[in-house]
Amino acid sequence: MDLSVLPTLTVLSDYVTIAQLGDNKMVRVLHPKASAAISLHGGHVVSFKPEGQEDLIWMSKDAVYDNKAALRGGIPVCWPWFGRIAAPAHGFARNSTWELIEHRESDNGVLVSIGLTDNESSREIWPHKFQLVLNVEVSETLKVTLDITNTDSTPWRFSGALHTYLNLGDIHQMEVTGMGTTYVDSLLDSKLCEGQEVLTLTDTVDRVYTAPDSEIVLHDNAWNRKLSVKNEGANSAVLWNPWKSGAESMGDMNNDGYLSMFCIESTLHANSLDEGKELAPGESHQLITHIAAK
Ligand code: TA6
Numbered sequence: 001m002d003l004s005v006l007p008t009l010t011v012l013s014d015y016v017t018i019a020q021l022g023d024n025k026m027v028r029v030l031h032p033k034a035s036a037a038i039s040l041h042g043g044h045v046v047s048f049k050p051e052g053q054e055d056l057i058w059m060s061k062d063a064v065y066d067n068k069a070a071l072r073g074g075i076p077v078c079w080p081w082f083g084r085i086a087a088p089a090h091g092f093a094r095n096s097t098w099e100l101i102e103h104r105e106s107d108n109g110v111l112v113s114i115g116l117t118d119n120e121s122s123r124e125i126w127p128h129k130f131q132l133v134l135n136v137e138v139s140e141t142l143k144v145t146l147d148i149t150n151t152d153s154t155p156w157r158f159s160g161a162l163h164t165y166l167n168l169g170d171i172h173q174m175e176v177t178g179m180g181t182t183y184v185d186s187l188l189d190s191k192l193c194e195g196q197e198v199l200t201l202t203d204t205v206d207r208v209y210t211a212p213d214s215e216i217v218l219h220d221n222a223w224n225r226k227l228s229v230k231n232e233g234a235n236s237a238v239l240w241n242p243w244k245s246g247a248e249s250m251g252d253m254n255n256d257g258y259l260s261m262f263c264i265e266s267t268l269h270a271n272s273l274d275e276g277k278e279l280a281p282g283e284s285h286q287l288i289t290h291i292a293a294k
Contacts, residue, residue: 001047001059003028003035015110016103021046022065027100029110029138036110036138041067043098043114043134045075048142053293056142056227058167058261061254070094072252073261075144075289077134079160080126082238085272091160092125093132101133109139117151128156141292148287150279157276161238161267162289164229169222171241171259175200178216179237179264183207190271201262204243208269212237216264217294225293231266232288235277238265265289 006019006028019028019037026037026046034050049055059073070076070090078090088095093116101113116132123129129152137143144162168174176199185191186206199205216237218227231237240263242250247258266289270276279285 001037001049001055003030003037003047003049006037012103013105015105016112018100023067024065027103027112027114029112031105031110031138033109033139034142036112036136036142038112038114038134038136039065039071039074040098040100040114042071042094042096043077043116043132044071044094045136045142045144046071046073048138048291050140050293053225054223055167056291056293058165058257060252060257062252062257064252068095069252072250073165075165076163077132077146077160078163079132079146079148080128080130080158081273081276082159082161082267082269085159085270088125090163092122093160096122098134109137112136112138128152130156141290143288143290146287147284148279149284150281153281155278155280157270157273157278159268159270159273159276160287161234161265161269162231162287163238163263163265164289164291165261165263166218166227166229166291168218168220168227168260168262171201171262173221174262175219175221176216176239176262176264177219178213179209179239180211180213182211183209183239199239201241201243204241204246206240207238208267209237209239210235218262218264228292228294229264229266230290232290233286234266234268236267236269238267238269239263240265
């Protein structure tokens with residue numbers, strides 16, 4: 001994504017502006033080390049490009065920037081649940097309007113913090129008080145931290161994910177390592193399976209890897225680069241590619257989009273709302289993904 005062509009709405013500093021993409025407002029970072037953009041609709045990172053590199057983050061060419069839809073691609077914030085265990089799918093955070101809290105910059109990069117707290121419409125969907133802060137650290141690498149706090153007077157449970165769509169040269173030439181071998185197959189009725197240490201793709205996958213290494217590596221042999229993903233605060237890593245028919249069935253994914261993306265997600269997985277992670281009043285949890293090109 002060429003962020004420099006987006007119209008500027010507000011200049012916040014030498015490196016940070018608010019820019020317009022369709023109907024969405026973006027916090028845009030243009031820094032000598034890297035560029036990035038975060039949609040305030042959804043709290044959604046849509047681009048991260050270290051200087052001299054292709055974007056590490058994939059966005060669908062058919063993504064809908066109408067300030068309403070969840071964006072196809074980028075890093076959707078799935079919260080307060082992951083998947084379809086309740087409606088809307090993947091929770092409401094990716095459809096909510098986030099506020100800019102602060103931006104800080106140095107010669108090494110920029111930190112953008114945005115926030116979301118409960119409001120009338122969130123409490124209609126999920127009757128709890130909360131505070132989310134998404135810290136996006138843009139430098140030679142991208143670190144995204146979702147800081148989740150229970151601001152209510154009773155405990156509640158949650159699941160979620162930083163649902164990263166990684167950008168790559170050719171899915172047919174991709175290999176993934178470090179995800180472990182044990183996974184729950186979402187395409188086989190959540191069957192527990194044992195796979196190989198190296199994953200290559202010839203069809204759709206939708207898997208919850210339950211014991212990933214601390215670093216998962218996507219070997220992008222077409223572009224001759226490796227993408228390193230280090231997740232923290234997660235209980236699993238979801239790996240997903242919808243393949244051809246899946247891409248064709250999604251109105252907001254270009255039909256050949258599946259050839260250049262792969263999701264490696266920092267996931268706190270739960271099979272139901274009741275099985276999510278409990279947070280006591282005043283307690284916080286951090287869900288993190290740290291992405292780098294090697
Ligand atoms: O993370 C994988 C997954 O849960 C898949 O099952 C797939 O449906 C994908 O997320 C996208 O979900 P979405 O609601 O954005 O269409």
